[in-house]
Amino acid sequence: MKIQQISLFAENKPGHISAPARLLAQQGIDIRALYLADTQQYGIVRMIVTDWQKAAALFEAHGFVVKVTEVLAVEVPDRPGGLADVLGALDGTGINIEYMYAFPYVRGNEAILIFRFADPDVAIERLQAAGINLLASEELLKK
């Protein structure tokens, strides 16, 4: 159920995301989801790609500081209340979301939420118990 997400450190300056994007393009690695967390000075590029091992090795070889983290991909119907239902399942459990981001499907009628939890195993248990659909890595990448 856990998905490997790649994070890169990038200074908040023009052009600092184009180099990693170009590297992935050259190697035929596809970006399925991307999120930029930024401060005034620097940012963190988080992405889910089709081949995370190859991407991580590629970035490291090119001098990037890379971190691989495990996140969960939650599928929700793309309608009002979709997110609230998922978050409702976590209410009162003490499970803390370290960060999250969302993106809609182009083809289907679902949206995908990417979560990072301090303890993903507990979160998986809880979300599945609430009947929420978690995507495995292959499923996410297939979409």
Next chain:
Amino acid sequence: MTAILESCATDCHPASVPDYTPLAELRNLQLMRLKAVVARAWQHVKLFRSRMDELGITPDDIRSLADISRLPFTKKSDLRDTYPFGLFASPMKDVVRLHGSSGTTGKPIVVAYTQQDVDVWSSVLVRAFAGCGLHRGDIIQIAYGYGLFTGGLGAHYGAEALGAAVVPTSAGHADRQIMLMKDFGVTAMCCTPTYFLHLIERAAELGVDMKDLPLRAGVFGAEPWTDSMRRHIEKMSSIEAFDIYGLSEIIGPGVGCECRHHQGLHIFEDHFYPEIVDPETGAPLPDGSEGELVLTTLSKQAMPMIRYRTRDITMIMPGTCACGRTLRRIGRIGRRSDDMLIIRGVNVFPSQVETALLEVEGTLPHYQILLTREHGLDRMEVQVEVTPQMFNDKIGALQGLHDKLQSALDHVLGIRVQVALVEAYSIERSQGKAKRVIDRRTS
């Protein structure tokens, strides 16, 4: 003495009489004091005595001023290695003041004064201020930092002893500085030259033209500055700007100062004996050649310094000054023989930055110090390359790291610095070694 006072009626003070001591008499006094201070250090300071033992000399071997070159040097690292009180020649019951300055690593260096040392310090500052044409009736604003740093309190006691009215504002709060200068009719400022530049700019923003104020003199020091900066300051504020020199290890500000002829800084050499040596070999150099300034305190009790290597590069200027002082002059300090940086008047060593970074990270990341000047104020940024060990994909964690680095640097350096987390390998390396300091300050 009356003749002397008459001949320099506008820029003289009774305390300035030693400035005009006939040469033979001055050299005599220096030799007498040199013998006494060497004997004192030999008797009370273990490090100094053991170094003299190694060289096989005793205080009796000092028979002429030239014999000073037989004595061992004292270096800044000696103050660090004997921290805090190892170089004291007086018991604590005779010490009335302790000051500190940056060391090369985490700990500061400590300097001590007996009452007599404090009095000597005030007297040389009186002579410095008098030489700048200041006197009783002047209102002197002291915008050097008050505290462990010798600048504030040193200038303060000197200005009071001169008989001037002192406005002890300490550093910072530019708007208030300007308001007081204007409201009190301040006639002289003491601060770092870059801070004064900042005040000029800020005053203009506030609609205050420095040229309209009664201010007529600035006694600027604690950092090197140039003649072009002086011209700029004088043009923008219609004051006469003086360069004052000093260092905590010797006494603080007041080791030397310009007179109104502005041809070098007179060293108050009845108390501080100057030599110029080759910074590499330590060999004495004749007057007129550039080298490292070495100072010996001739009258200091609590912490005598014998042949202290200042690391400041200058020369002893040949010839005599038109002002008639017999005190020799040094050229203005332009550079140093070590990597010490002077930032807003505070001494900073790149090694201190390393100490702070190591403290937080356990390992030393690649870093670079970037110095710029904004509105006349030095700005120091420490850029730290993010390593895989430091990197975390949560903003909060990175921000926490940033804040920890920031507070460690503030703590070790004693001044505010900006920390910037930068990408790995973004700091340029020349021959595998990173260039640690980029100085973009222009004066």
